[in-house]
Amino acid sequence: MTSDEVCEPEVFDNIYVTNANNLRNFLYYKYGDLKAAEDVVQESFIKLWVNCTKVAIEKAKSFLFTVANNLFIDIKRHEKIVLTYKKRGNSSVNKETPEFIMQEKEFMDKLQITIGSLPDKQREVFLLNRIDKKTYKEIAEMLDLSVKAVEKRMQKALIIVRKKIGNI
């Protein structure tokens, strides 16, 4: 009933390239199941294609996120999320003592666990911002929230992380 721009293979490809990774990460941050996240990304894009005549190009992104979210809710409740972190590069100037290295590792492990235990709504926003480097505005668009709501979630998440990590 509307324009069928999204049905154009090039347009569709473009939407895929710009959104697939974001969508996968969002789903993973929220639900912690990597395999399911990738399956849902597939399903969401197929849904978009099937409905390509009904979805306007500027609505494609929010269509994808909404569909993906609904699909996931149908599948199951989420699992624990465990993100990996890269090793901190050894500084050539500063020689680090084994003790310092151990402390650092302890800190990073704590951070890892804490992130995983954040409430869903805060975690998805927090990780999209910190890892995927999405601005609050971009996240707000993706999740159909206000920027203010995103900021509040960020604020809360950071306070929780700080509390759980305790003294450093």
Place this chain on the structure above:
Amino acid sequence: MKQSDHKTNETYLAKWLAGEITDKEIQTYISEKDFLAYTKIKEGLEYFVAPEFDVNKTKKNITSKIQQKPKKVFQLNWYAAAAAVILLLTSAYFFNASLPTHIQTNFGEQKTFVLNDGSEAVLNAKSYIQYPKKWNDKRELDLHGEAFFKVKKGKSFTVNTNNGAVTVLGTQFDVNSQPDFFLVKCYEGKVRVIQNRDTIYLSKGKAYQNYNLNIDLWDFTSDQPNWVKGESDFKSVPLEVVLNELENQYEIKIKSDKIDTSQLFTGSFGHKNLNIALKSVFYPMGINFKIENKKVFLSKK
């Protein structure tokens, strides 16, 4: 002072993370100890990475699944039509024959014109017609959309559409050919409709309609289609077809994913005032509508 700031700017940490508040400013909100802890958390977070994602592999899976699903007939028809037009144009060019005439109408537009045999045709909005410069033994033309014909007596006159063919000798009739929808109304004389190997004869005052293979035949009394006079009318047609006509007449987009577009509608709408037209279709159907710059959003009441 600190207290009041806390209240006015409750998302100071979020703003600091985003770089909207400097390290110096943030220390007016929190203690130095907290500042150091938050800084360390911020730095530590930099080392976390998302798991690898093979974008191309997933794309391949999607592509293979998409190809298994046939595209909608609507699009196939369009491609086929486009291909046919291109083929016609190129072959005409190569044989150095004269190019066919084609006439097209835009949103809300109607065109009345005389064909080369003296027959008259009125083309409704968003429709397309094509016929050769000169007819030899048979009169034939291609139509997408809707048109009303007053045909001069003579050799057989055929209107070809994606849905089927309508053949007459000399008469007045209306043809509306949309994806999955085909309507022929005979206003004078006799009309032969050929669709999917079935042949139906319509005499004056008879109408034939086929929507997704649901065939309907009925009698009517008017002497020309209402759309020629600025009003589109429908009898037991799926809402989908009505929405399509609204879009064609008013150059709007209708978002209908929240409602059932297969329910049948009987009634009409005028071509002058969008708001009244929308009301006259959607009020009786129990559908709410909202207009936002050339887009109409539909929802259930």
